[in-house]
Amino acid sequence: MGSVQAEFLKLKRSMSWAVVIVLPLMAVITGTTNTVVSGQQLDDGWKTLWLRVIVFYGLFPLAVGVAALASLIWRVEHRDGNWNALMGRRVSSLEIVLGKAAVLAALMAAMQLVLLAGTVLAGKLIFGLPGFIPSEYLLVSVIIVLACLPVATLQSALSMLMRSFAAPIAIALLGAVVSVGLLLAEINGLIAVVPYALLGRATQLGTGYFADSGSITTGTMLLLIVASAGLTALTVVATAAGLDRRDIR
Amino acid sequence: MYGFLGPNGSGKSTTMKMLLSLVRPTRGEIELMGRPLQRSTRRTLLADTGSLIEAPPGYGHLTGGENMRLVQRLLGLSDKQVNRAVHTVRLQDQLDKKVRNYSLGMKQRLGIAMALAREPRLLILDEPTNGLDPAGIEEIRGLLTQLASRGTTVMVSSHLLGEIDKTATMLGILSNGKLLFQGTRDQLLARSTPDVLIDSSNPRHAASLATQRHPTRLDGPTVRLSGLTQADTAAAVAMLVHEGIGVHGVRHDTQSLEDVFMDLTGGGGL
Numbered sequence: 001m002g003s004v005q006a007e008f009l010k011l012k013r014s015m016s017w018a019v020v021i022v023l024p025l026m027a028v029i030t031g032t033t034n035t036v037v038s039g040q041q042l043d044d045g046w047k048t049l050w051l052r053v054i055v056f057y058g059l060f061p062l063a064v065g066v067a068a069l070a071s072l073i074w075r076v077e078h079r080d081g082n083w084n085a086l087m088g089r090r091v092s093s094l095e096i097v098l099g100k101a102a103v104l105a106a107l108m109a110a111m112q113l114v115l116l117a118g119t120v121l122a123g124k125l126i127f128g129l130p131g132f133i134p135s136e137y138l139l140v141s142v143i144i145v146l147a148c149l150p151v152a153t154l155q156s157a158l159s160m161l162m163r164s165f166a167a168p169i170a171i172a173l174l175g176a177v178v179s180v181g182l183l184l185a186e187i188n189g190l191i192a193v194v195p196y197a198l199l200g201r202a203t204q205l206g207t208g209y210f211a212d213s214g215s216i217t218t219g220t221m222l223l224l225i226v227a228s229a230g231l232t233a234l235t236v237v238a239t240a241a242g243l244d245r246r247d248i249r
Numbered sequence: 250m251y252g253f254l255g256p257n258g259s260g261k262s263t264t265m266k267m268l269l270s271l272v273r274p275t276r277g278e279i280e281l282m283g284r285p286l287q288r289s290t291r292r293t294l295l296a297d298t299g300s301l302i303e304a305p306p307g308y309g310h311l312t313g314g315e316n317m318r319l320v321q322r323l324l325g326l327s328d329k330q331v332n333r334a335v336h337t338v339r340l341q342d343q344l345d346k347k348v349r350n351y352s353l354g355m356k357q358r359l360g361i362a363m364a365l366a367r368e369p370r371l372l373i374l375d376e377p378t379n380g381l382d383p384a385g386i387e388e389i390r391g392l393l394t395q396l397a398s399r400g401t402t403v404m405v406s407s408h409l410l411g412e413i414d415k416t417a418t419m420l421g422i423l424s425n426g427k428l429l430f431q432g433t434r435d436q437l438l439a440r441s442t443p444d445v446l447i448d449s450s451n452p453r454h455a456a457s458l459a460t461q462r463h464p465t466r467l468d469g470p471t472v473r474l475s476g477l478t479q480a481d482t483a484a485a486v487a488m489l490v491h492e493g494i495g496v497h498g499v500r501h502d503t504q505s506l507e508d509v510f511m512d513l514t515g516g517g518g519l
Contacts, residue, residue: 076309
């Protein structure tokens with residue numbers, strides 16, 4: 001699809017890559033440094049290291065990072081005559097929105113890969129953990145990327161509507177704060193429909209923190225996958241419909 | 250080529266945006282290439298349309314070449330189409346430069362190339378010469394004439410009459426959101442009534458006599474009468490002769506298109 005290819009071309013020399021690399025590495029470095037400085041042991045090996053890296057990262061920085069990426073990929077459209085050019089072509093609103101969503105999905109996947117790679121490197125080089133990170137965390141990573149999509153498409157819609165770079169990021173931060181409340185209160189009905197809470201829930205998968213039991217069950221995974229897919233589809237369709245109705249002033 | 254003229258803020262950009270369905274009109278309908286333009290049909294109609302509205306488009310962090318490739322991918326264009334567009338605006342030697350470092354003229358040319366690559370039947374350009382130096386303006390003017398001669402309908406807006414009156418075959422003049430005139434250059438000139446200038450043996454006396462019937466001004470030795478029909482002119486000369494004033498010469502003031510434009514738009518924006 002042309003619009004997806006075009007969106008990927010726009011990533012060249014983009015600031016997005018800095019976010020994709022720096023944000024997850026910060027999470028790995030913070031988790032590692034805390035462990036080293038406090039002199040604690042990784043009692044449960046890879047699992048403990050994973051917890052130290054993911055728990056906080058999944059609650060705030062990830063949502064904010066996704067929001068920053070969405071703001072970055074829309075920022076270029078708000079400049080010069082790009083909005084007029086974008087909407088003055090035969091490319092449909094749905095294709096435009098899907099192109100942005102595809103790019104965001106790729107960036108989310110890259111960000112999670114950096115997190116995984118960083119965690120593996122820290123585990124092997126700094127803590128000398130045996131073997132490789134358990135495969136369940138690879139599976140959790142896939143689910144985290146999927147759960148990023150509803151937040152990414154929602155943030156994409158906000159950044160599309162707002163010229164401001166920071167305002168959508170502030171909304172994501174607010175969403176993350178609210179979602180921590182929902183996770184603490186274990187209001188599962190709302191967690192499944194609030195994108196930020198869904199992402200928070202997915203990152204805690206298998207950690208035993210907040211609403212998580214500590215074990216990764218097929219039921220929970222399925223729920224997360226279905227909810228993510230449903231919310232993403234809904235946001236994309238609604239955004240495209242909104243864009244179609246919108247006047248470009 | 251359709252020259253769309255009007256002072257700043259008269260509604261040229263808004264009209265062009267309505268033609269591209271970027272903005273919905275509060276009232277009325279738009280037909281493009283014989284088909285009604287609505288939100289539901291706009292994408293098919295826009296396939297035959299190239300546009301550049303307000304500021305030229307282009308992603309600053311990419312090179313000119315990368316921007317062209319992006320349009321190519323987006324619209325599924327051939328290398329040949331892209332190359333031809335780039336050569337038409339003579340940007341082929343600047344493709345490796347980042348658009349951020351382009352001059353305004355280069356950005357305008359890139360924007361036109363981006364609009365042109367799809368080989369549109371209709372090209373809508375909003376003030377494409379805005380901010381350019383005289384050489385750049387001349388270059389764009391030549392380019393548009395060349396495109397129009399190849400069969401593309403070009404609609405180009407400007408707040409400066411001089412920029413398009415020589416190239417446009419049709420002129421539309423807009424002021425305060427109202428179309429004041431639409432037609433050829435000659436029709437526009439014909440619409441105006443130039444002042445009648447009279448040289449006489451006693452200009453002061455002639456002016457005081459004429460002013461009782463028509464708006465009159467004394468320009469040195471010449472009496473200037475405004476808004477006269479042919480019959481009025483004959484009557485005015487007869488009256489002066491009757492009063493014993495020697496009439497040496499009667500002629501029409503040469504009126505430029507600018508004057509007509511100013512008359513129509515109430516002198517705004519020039």
